Amino acid sequence: MKLLERLLDRTRGAFAEGKRLHRTKPVFDAAENFFFAPISRAKSAPFVHDPLDIKRLMSMVIIAILPALACAVYFFGLHVLAMVVVSYAAGGIVEVLFAVVRKEEINEGFLVTGMLFPLILPPALPLWMVAVGVMFGVLVGKELFGGTGRNLFNPALVGRVFLALAYPAAMAGNWISPVAEPPGRILQYVSSGAVDAIAGATPLAAAKQGQLAGLQEMFLGNVAGSAGETSALAILLGGILLIMTRVASWRIVVGVLGSFLLMETVLHYTLPGPIPPPMWQLLAGGILFGAFFMATDPVTSPATTGGKWAYAIIIGLATALIRHLTGYVEGVMFAILLGNICAPLLDEVAVAVRLRRLAHES
Amino acid sequence: MSETSAFIIIVAAIFTNNILLSNFLGMCSFLVCSRQIGTALGLGAAVIFVMTCTTVLNYGIYYGVLVKDAPLCSADLTFLAFIIFIAVIAAFVQFVEMFVERFSPKLYYALGIFLPLITVNCAILGAALFMIIRKYSFWQSLGYGFGAGVGWALAILLIAGLRKKMGYSRVPKPFQGVSIAMIITGVMAMTFMGFAGMVSIQ
Numbered sequence: 092m093k094l095l096e097r098l099l100d101r102t103r104g105a106f107a108e109g110k111r112l113h114r115t116k117p118v119f120d121a122a123e124n125f126f127f128a129p130i131s132r133a134k135s136a137p138f139v140h141d142p143l144d145i146k147r148l149m150s151m152v153i154i155a156i157l158p159a160l161a162c163a164v165y166f167f168g169l170h171v172l173a174m175v176v177v178s179y180a181a182g183g184i185v186e187v188l189f190a191v192v193r194k195e196e197i198n199e200g201f202l203v204t205g206m207l208f209p210l211i212l213p214p215a216l217p218l219w220m221v222a223v224g225v226m227f228g229v230l231v232g233k234e235l236f237g238g239t240g241r242n243l244f245n246p247a248l249v250g251r252v253f254l255a256l257a258y259p260a261a262m263a264g265n266w267i268s269p270v271a272e273p274p275g276r277i278l279q280y281v282s283s284g285a286v287d288a289i290a291g292a293t294p295l296a297a298a299k300q301g302q303l304a305g306l307q308e309m310f311l312g313n314v315a316g317s318a319g320e321t322s323a324l325a326i327l328l329g330g331i332l333l334i335m336t337r338v339a340s341w342r343i344v345v346g347v348l349g350s351f352l353l354m355e356t357v358l359h360y361t362l363p364g365p366i367p368p369p370m371w372q373l374l375a376g377g378i379l380f381g382a383f384f385m386a387t388d389p390v391t392s393p394a395t396t397g398g399k400w401a402y403a404i405i406i407g408l409a410t411a412l413i414r415h416l417t418g419y420v421e422g423v424m425f426a427i428l429l430g431n432i433c434a435p436l437l438d439e440v441a442v443a444v445r446l447r448r449l450a451h452e453s
Numbered sequence: 454m455s456e457t458s459a460f461i462i463i464v465a466a467i468f469t470n471n472i473l474l475s476n477f478l479g480m481c482s483f484l485v486c487s488r489q490i491g492t493a494l495g496l497g498a499a500v501i502f503v504m505t506c507t508t509v510l511n512y513g514i515y516y517g518v519l520v521k522d523a524p525l526c527s528a529d530l531t532f533l534a535f536i537i538f539i540a541v542i543a544a545f546v547q548f549v550e551m552f553v554e555r556f557s558p559k560l561y562y563a564l565g566i567f568l569p570l571i572t573v574n575c576a577i578l579g580a581a582l583f584m585i586i587r588k589y590s591f592w593q594s595l596g597y598g599f600g601a602g603v604g605w606a607l608a609i610l611l612i613a614g615l616r617k618k619m620g621y622s623r624v625p626k627p628f629q630g631v632s633i634a635m636i637i638t639g640v641m642a643m644t645f646m647g648f649a650g651m652v653s654i655q
Binding site: 193231232235236237238241242243244249252253256409412413416417418419422424425426428429432433434435436437438439 | 490610611613614615617618619621622623624625628633636637639640641643644645646647648649650651652
């Protein structure tokens with residue numbers, strides 16, 4: 092650590108104003124801030140003293156994702172780790188370019204996007220698709236709007252939807268059937284070329300053919316699916332940490348899951364044909380992962396309490412409807428993006444209602 | 454003639470076949486008048502009203518006069534459909550404008566430029582033409598006109614909210630204004646693709 096500090100101190104001069112490497116200063120700042128607290132002081136408002144700054148907030152999310160990532164590597168193999176590396180590298184290029192042009196620091200927000208993105212993809216997806224998806228997501232979903240904290244849509248989901256519409260075949264295949272007995276697939280590298288031999292159907296896709304995966308297997312993660320969504324247990328562990336530290340809003344999680352269960356119950360009894368029961372639906376697919384990690388993004392969800400409830404209910408209902416009434420097997424990503432689109436309007440309505448009530452009282 | 458019920462057509466026209474987000478009709482006023490939520494609401498309401506009425510009017514004229522062996526004229530005049538539809542829409546908007554100005558000046562000033570703008574909103578003409586292509590019955594046409602109007606109003610309200618939130622964004626210079634609005638529209642269209650196939654009307 093001492094050595095690292097001395098190295099950073101010695102190289103700082105090379106990035107100073109007017110020096111040759113000044114243009115790449117954001118890279119230096121990012122490297123420094125990742126290891127140490129920044130040496131700069133806040134020069135402009137707001138001067139808030141709060142232990143939970145954006146860096147801690149994002150670090151907390153990353154810690155919360157780790158169980159899900161560990162499960163993904165255990166059940167699907169080392170290719171998942173390669174996807175994470177590629178996602179960080181390719182998205183990082185876009186991020187660094189914009190930071191250099193804007194002369195800003197690289198924000199920690201990208202660490203979350205770069206980690207979430209590979210976890211919502213099929214675990215054997217070709218690496219170049221991961222790169223294309225994350226670059227599209229970071230560019231269109233975030234950087235064009237001004238970077239972290241100013242984006243309108245969840246960048247990981249923009250990338251995911253883009254891939255799903257552009258490469259439907261690759262995004263609908265490339266599922267790996269998991270291995271539960273230790274050591275799982277942790278020593279294997281299953282790329283898209285080798286996936287045919289051990290391909291597995293996701294629980295939702297299999298259910299359309301009338302085969303139901305066991306509840307216990309879905310809870311522990313011994314089913315095929317997107318990399319991060321496989322184990323409900325790991326998602327719950329991380330999700331509860333997020334709620335306890337108040338990084339994620341419990342209202343959104345409860346609203347999404349509650350309205351989803353309600354709609355599933357209604358559809359279970361009204362739609363023709365066998366539809367698996369609501370609790371099974373909750374454990375299948377990406378609804379848990381989406382509710383805990385994607386829908387609760389504080390930037391793209393509403394800020395008002397009323398807006399949060401409405402937003403969560405829209406996501407829950409839309410997920411259930413898309414699952415059963417359209418050609419898509421899973422609807423969480425479309426539903427959360429729809430929630431993102433509605434979020435500002437819901438905030439406006441909530442504020443207007445509140446103002447009217449206040450005017451009424453006084 | 455398709456068998457879909459009018460109610461299903463309303464739902465489909467709002468979500469799965471949104472006239473703006475899947476057919477990209479009516480983009481001009483959508484991009485220009487979506488900076489404020491208030492104006493978006495006014496324009497959206499006006500579009501719903503005009504679209505519903507003109508679709509019904511055009512239905513009556515097309516099947517009452519223009520088609521071959523129609524009750525009022527036996528010659529095949531369908532080649533006139535385009536120009537007649539445009540004339541009907543323009544005349545109807547003019548009529549509504551005069552009516553509103555006479556009986557509710559307050560509403561007239563609130564709507565301001567939006568009423569005349571609707572005349573050149575291609576979504577209105579698009580709705581009338583879809584009604585012909587898809588061979589809708591009277592009730593289906595009524596449902597489609599209303600649903601397409603609501604879908605258009607919903608889309609402009611949503612983008613108005615998003616653009617208001619973008620007051621905090623720092624968009625790169627080349628993308629400011631209409632270009633970033635078109636990118637938002639693209640993401641919205643990608644999202645609405647998720648509803649594709651839920652209920653289908655061609």
